[in-house]
Amino acid sequence: DEGANSDKIDGGALFITGNDGTISETEFSHNNASHYGGTLFVLGNETVIDNCTIDNSLAIRGGAIYVEGENATISAKFKNTNATLSGGAIYVHGENTTIVNSSFDTTYAFGSEGNGGGAIMVKGNFTSIEKSNFTNTHADNNHGGAIYIKGICTNITDSDFDHSRSNLYGGSIYINGTNTTIKGSNFTDCTVNSDGSQGGAIYVNGEYTTIIDSAFDKNTAKEEGGAIYIQGNEVTIDELDSTSTYAKAGGSIYVAGGNAKVLNSNLTYSHANDGGAIYVRGDNTLIDSTIF
Numbered sequence: 001d002e003g004a005n006s007d008k009i010d011g012g013a014l015f016i017t018g019n020d021g022t023i024s025e026t027e028f029s030h031n032n033a034s035h036y037g038g039t040l041f042v043l044g045n046e047t048v049i050d051n052c053t054i055d056n057s058l059a060i061r062g063g064a065i066y067v068e069g070e071n072a073t074i075s076a077k078f079k080n081t082n083a084t085l086s087g088g089a090i091y092v093h094g095e096n097t098t099i100v101n102s103s104f105d106t107t108y109a110f111g112s113e114g115n116g117g118g119a120i121m122v123k124g125n126f127t128s129i130e131k132s133n134f135t136n137t138h139a140d141n142n143h144g145g146a147i148y149i150k151g152i153c154t155n156i157t158d159s160d161f162d163h164s165r166s167n168l169y170g171g172s173i174y175i176n177g178t179n180t181t182i183k184g185s186n187f188t189d190c191t192v193n194s195d196g197s198q199g200g201a202i203y204v205n206g207e208y209t210t211i212i213d214s215a216f217d218k219n220t221a222k223e224e225g226g227a228i229y230i231q232g233n234e235v236t237i238d239e240l241d242s243t244s245t246y247a248k249a250g251g252s253i254y255v256a257g258g259n260a261k262v263l264n265s266n267l268t269y270s271h272a273n274d275g276g277a278i279y280v281r282g283d284n285t286l287i288d289s290t291i292f
Contacts, residue, residue, distance in 0.1 A: 009034055010066070011041030012057065018043075019069075024050040033059040036091070037066030038081065045069040045094075054089070055079040061121070062091030063107065070124075073098045078107055078119070085111030086148065087121035088137065095124045095151075102132040104146065112141045116166060116174060117148030125151040125177070132159045139166040143203065144174030145190065152177040152206075157184050161201065164190040169229070170203030171219065178206040178232070186215045187227065197222045198254065199229030200245065207232045207257075216242040216252065223247065224279070225254035226270065233257040233282070240265035247272045250279030258282040265290045 012031030014023070021044060031039040031054075038057035040049070047067055054076060057064040063081035065074065071094075078089040088107035090099065104119040115121075118137035120129070127149055134146040142148075145164035147156070154175055164172040164187075171190035173182070187201035200219035202211070209230050216227040219242075226245035228237070235255050242252040242265070251270030253262065260280050267277040267290065277292050 011037045011039070012059070013039045014041070016040070016042045016044065019045045022048040022050065023052060024048070025052070027053045028055075028057065030056045032057065035059065036061045038063050040065045042067045043069060045071055047072045049074045049076055052076040054081060057081045060084050062087045063109070064089045065091070067092045068094060070094045071096045073100070075101045077103045079105045081107045083109045083111070085109065086115040086117050088118045090120045092122045093124060096126045097122050097124060098128045098130070099132060100128070100130040104132070104134045104137055106136045108138045108140065110140055114142070116142035116144045117146075118144065118164065118166070119146045121148045123150045125153055127151060127154045129156045130158055134159070134161045134164060134172065136163045138164070141167050143169040144172070145170065146172045147174065149175045150177060153179045154181070156182045159185045161185070161187045161190060163188070164201070166192050167194045168192060168197050170199045170201070171221070172201045173203065175204045176206065178208050180204050180206060180209045182211045182214060184213050187217070187219055189218045191220045193222055195222060198224045200226045200247065202228045205231045208234045210236045211240065212236070213239040216240070217244055219245045221247040224249045226251045226272065227253065229254045231256045233259055235260040236263070237261065237265065238263045240267070242267045242270060244269045245271070249274040251276045253278045256281045259284045261286045261288070262290055263288050267292050
């Protein structure tokens, strides 16, 4: 579908209204929309996008895909897709979104306050992102160099993030919501670079955050949390491997909240003015079986 439609208001190639739509084994190239969904725009529930390829796509929200609806499942490869506001590749407004076995290469979002997500932006609860790769994703003027989620019960598992950038919070991931779990994922060369910036790789604002069995290398925040910044109580960080991380406070980890636990972790070559590896601002902190 080489540039079949350019500069439509919504959905540069496809506009779908209705439930249970499936798009599979399809390639899209050089499609743009002047509003939402540079390639695909969907209004409906139970959307499935399976094993598709999208490159060189542009819109205001959802550089490649915009979905408004529940229970969307997306598996695709994205390259050179951009959003002038939010969701450099994907923007979803709805519950129970699953993004799996996907790759994002050079995807950008340029929006300022309240926008971001260099690859993905989701406004909705119960989001799952699994077995996906993010390379050179940027949110140049706001949060979440790769992912921006506003909603509860987010799960990000078995995914890799390389060279993610954002301006303020979360070089790779920004989440505003409770009950976040990040597991089995790797973060390399992720950065937040403006004055006051926090969370070189991950920024979470919410209670009950768990980060487990994940690795961080060469992550930097200009202010706090070279790898991880969490604002909220009941944080559990377990089996973390963090090396060569930098910030003014909390070279690897910064937690603002009570009942924080850091367990069974390896935090080496972390650097900060205050708290070379960890800075906690809250009561009832537990550090156990960890190497510095």
